[in-house]
Amino acid sequence: MIIKRRRLKQTHSLEERLAKDTAQLLQQTKLLPDGAAKEHLMKRIQQNEAAVHVCELLRSPQFQPAK
Structure with a gap:
């Protein structure tokens, strides 16, 4: 199959x-008290x-193929 x-x-x-x-994650972190759940959301925000930032770098002229 x-x-x-x-x-x-x-x-x-x-x-x-x-x-x-x-x-959405920022809204959720405002509602949570300090703790593991809030730390997890903050890590996702950083990611x-x-x-x-990586997408912006890849779109910069430096990384575009030569014509």
Whole structure:
């Protein structure tokens, strides 16, 4: 039996999706008391910000193929 992978066409850019996720995570952290759950959300926020930074670097002219 072959399991086919579900493929989705993204309608929003990765940066937009990460920004939306980061905003939601920030809202959640405001509601949580200090502790492990809040630390986990803060780590995800940092990871999202790092991913956006990497995307920006890859789109810079320095990393574009020569024409």
